Amino acid sequence: MKIALAEDNDYLAKSLIEKFSIFKEKFEIIYRAKNGKEIVDYVLTNPKPDVILMDIEMPELDGIKATELINSAFPELKIIILTVFDDDEKLFNAIIAGAAGYLLKDEPIGKIADGIEMVLNGGAPMSATIASKTLGLLKNSTQSSNNSEVNNFNLTKREIEILELIKLGYDYNKTAEKLFISPFTVRKHIENIYRKLQVNNKIQAVQKALQNKIIR
Numbered sequence: 001m002k003i004a005l006a007e008d009n010d011y012l013a014k015s016l017i018e019k020f021s022i023f024k025e026k027f028e029i030i031y032r033a034k035n036g037k038e039i040v041d042y043v044l045t046n047p048k049p050d051v052i053l054m055d056i057e058m059p060e061l062d063g064i065k066a067t068e069l070i071n072s073a074f075p076e077l078k079i080i081i082l083t084v085f086d087d088d089e090k091l092f093n094a095i096i097a098g099a100a101g102y103l104l105k106d107e108p109i110g111k112i113a114d115g116i117e118m119v120l121n122g123g124a125p126m127s128a129t130i131a132s133k134t135l136g137l138l139k140n141s142t143q144s145s146n147n148s149e150v151n152n153f154n155l156t157k158r159e160i161e162i163l164e165l166i167k168l169g170y171d172y173n174k175t176a177e178k179l180f181i182s183p184f185t186v187r188k189h190i191e192n193i194y195r196k197l198q199v200n201n202k203i204q205a206v207q208k209a210l211q212n213k214i215i216r
Helices: 010-023 036-045 063-073 089-098 111-121 128-146 157-167 172-179 182-198 202-211
Strands: 002-006 028-031 052-053 078-083 103-105
Touching: 002 010, 010 111, 028 036, 028 128, 036 063, 052 063, 052 111, 052 182, 063 078, 063 089, 063 172, 078 089, 078 157, 078 202, 089 172, 089 202, 103 111, 157 172, 157 182, 157 202, 172 182
Parallel strands: 002 028, 002 052, 052 078, 078 103
Antiparallel strands: none
């Protein structure tokens, strides 16, 4: 299995590569990027790895934005967030961006290796604390939607359908395929959604839609 690593910290990157050497018959780290821009450029111009291990806080382009860009272009490419951050906002942003898994860097290397295999088999590896936080986010979103008054902000049926797919983590290409429309049309619908809801990104749109019972 070919692995690409996006990690700006030289010491942590070297340590992780050395740890993976015990699995050299199973995994090969073919590339290490020092920032989000480097990993995006690499994926766009080279044979694709099987999995990307993506840090969050990196210069030039952070891991969440890099995940979103890569996922938009290559939705089949699996990305596991590998980071020290376990706060709710970064977790939610990573899921919305299209991350297939979320592991903390202090996990044993065996756990990370298992996570790579899991994600390639269709699973969604998460550290125990992350899994707990994810359930909490879902619970809070449901409670917020139940406690808010209904207001659909004049969204069309199609725009609501797209919001539902955004909530599930669909990118432009996946949404277009699901609804049998072009990615350009999806982008225009999302621009209209942002304008009507008076928000600036997908996370805000989903949160506002849940709070107003537009989606569930």
